[in-house]
Amino acid sequence: MKSIKKRLAINFIFIVVITVVTLEIFLINIVKENYYKNLEESLNNQIRLSADLYSRYFSDATLHENILNNVDTFWKQTKAQVEILDKSGMILMDSIGVISPNPVNTEDVVKAINGEKGTWIGKVEYDEHKVMAISYPLKSGENIVGVLRFITSLREVNQDIKTIALIFIGFGGIVILISSLVAVLLANTIIGPLKSVTESAEKMALGDFKTKSIKKYDDEIGKLSDTLNYMAQEIMKKDALKNDFISSVSHELRTPLTSIKGWAITLKHSYDDREILSDGLDIIETESDRLTNMVEELLDFSKFVSGKITLEKEDLNINNIMDHIRKQLTPRATRDNINFKVIVEDNMPITCSDGNRLKQVFINVLDNAFKFTPSGGNVVLTASYEDNNFVFNIKDTGCGIAEEDLPKVKEKFYKGKTSQSQSGIGLSICDEIIKLMDGTFEIRSELNRGTEIIISVPFEECV
Known part of the structure; x- marks a missing residue:
């Protein structure tokens, strides 16, 4: 080298x-x-x-x-x-x-x-x-x-x-000699910090992210040192989030599995009691649905991370999508005593998009809205067409999101202090889906006042 x-x-x-x-x-x-x-x-x-x-x-x-x-x-x-x-x-x-x-x-x-x-x-x-x-x-x-x-x-x-020329040449030789020594010293001032940054990077490459690159000068190398330290901190944070995610998923998977196994054992000995049998099968079915939803969410997340996810685009009637969401989630809102409204602009144009992925986004966002909105609260979904874009607004009167948590809620694995999410990747997946549609996913919230999510998806005509 x-x-x-x-x-x-x-x-x-x-x-x-x-x-x-x-x-x-x-x-x-x-x-x-x-x-x-x-x-x-x-x-x-x-x-x-x-x-x-x-x-x-x-x-x-x-x-x-x-x-x-x-x-x-x-x-x-x-x-x-x-x-x-x-x-x-x-x-x-x-x-x-x-x-x-x-x-x-x-x-x-x-x-x-x-x-x-x-x-x-x-x-x-x-x-x-x-x-x-x-x-x-x-x-x-x-x-x-x-x-x-x-x-x-x-x-x-x-x-x-000739005599004067020799004097000039001798003086020039001295200047070159001194300059050569200075050049070596100057090279050391550059190589020294660079060598230190390289050593720190090598340690980080071996997994030691607690090591710090010492910043000696406020220049490009100093900026590189700051960037390296920031990268190490971010990796440590992501690693901590990943570990928390694994721990959370493990716990979430264990809970339904424990219920399923417990009721399976109970039903093995009480199969002749119709009431216990019915209750047990209902719980097994509910917990199985929970497991299925978690596994599907994890599979979606894996596809997004690996870049394998694709959109199945087709002619899509947004009014029909909104009507489907209203019918699907109204029973839950009634059960939780939440006032759920869907307000849709009439006769919106037919667009080319992935209806199933769009439903997934709305259901995930509305699921969070119902989860964090107390009994008697309001959840409103509005849809309109403005400036060649479909704009969806989901607003609730729930507990809201803390200011320090707001910039991070769309990050992978992140779970806020008051979060009841099962994996911490739901909003991250929603954000990725909307990005695939060349849209925007914005979250506004105020603690104890509620949350508002604004989704914008551009109109696209199918060829």
Whole structure:
């Protein structure tokens, strides 16, 4: 496995090296240009002074006469090599005795012959280093009679530039070295917390959710640490809910099974007593229905968790569904002395949906409403069609739901403190069914004032 620390350090160092090298190349070029520019300006001043001297005091004589009689005047103005050339570029005089049989046609000489100052940097045969040459026209009145040329070696200048460049390179090397150490330290500040988070995650992966990831910095890694701790807390809560769910289901299953077994034993010995036989069979039938309902609820829940649940859609008349719910639950409401009303808007459109699943939602929600509404209370189911949506409102005058429990009642396995639910998954299943229908399932409640559930399902036309 490649180390992130190593990659980070290398990337940091690479950026520093590129930055330092680029900066040094830029600085060395600036130093070189400044040195060359200063040397050029110095030679310019010297050659212009000599050329002006010639124009003022020696222009009356010919160029050859001046070379014979006044040549010392030109090289006294400078330490550079001095050449005098005619208008064709032939060297007439050289202060160090370099005479070429061929005319000089370098850029500086050509410009001077044309009346302009010229500068040239290049190689000459008699010097192993590059030279800088400055050429200036010699005038007699308005006429150009020749060219004055100053030549100096760049050896000393290049040596100074080289010395400064070495200083820059040495300083750059120190900067890179220090930056490399800093890069390693910076990498440690990132890898350290990340390593701590990884170790915590590994412990959590082994099932130790009590371990905490220590947050060192308030950054992305710190946020990851907070998220990991939150995830562990949520897993522990879900695990606790699951255990409570298993315990609750075990208890709920044991109760009817105990009744069934007890009455089966009783009936085995009292089969000739018709009254006891009738009572026993009624209880066995009731408890069997309870077991069937719990098992069906658990099977539904399992399908939703595994994502295997599907909707059996068909043309559905909502008015008929509401009428069926009213007929099915009215006897129970009468038995529990609860005023149960179903108010439905007339002639609602035919939609495409799963009628059985929709009944399951209403029966489950209304079952809770009856369960938590005391004798003499009210339970009202209304259905209407608004803005291309079917809106169902179930309102009761029961005990309500505590404010702290309200956000959690649709969670899987959750059972409130006052809940009489058998498994804690009924509302969760209802919520999943409505989501499958692309609808919304909203719960509003106030403790000791009642609960209101608003279900919205969009209209869908069957193809």
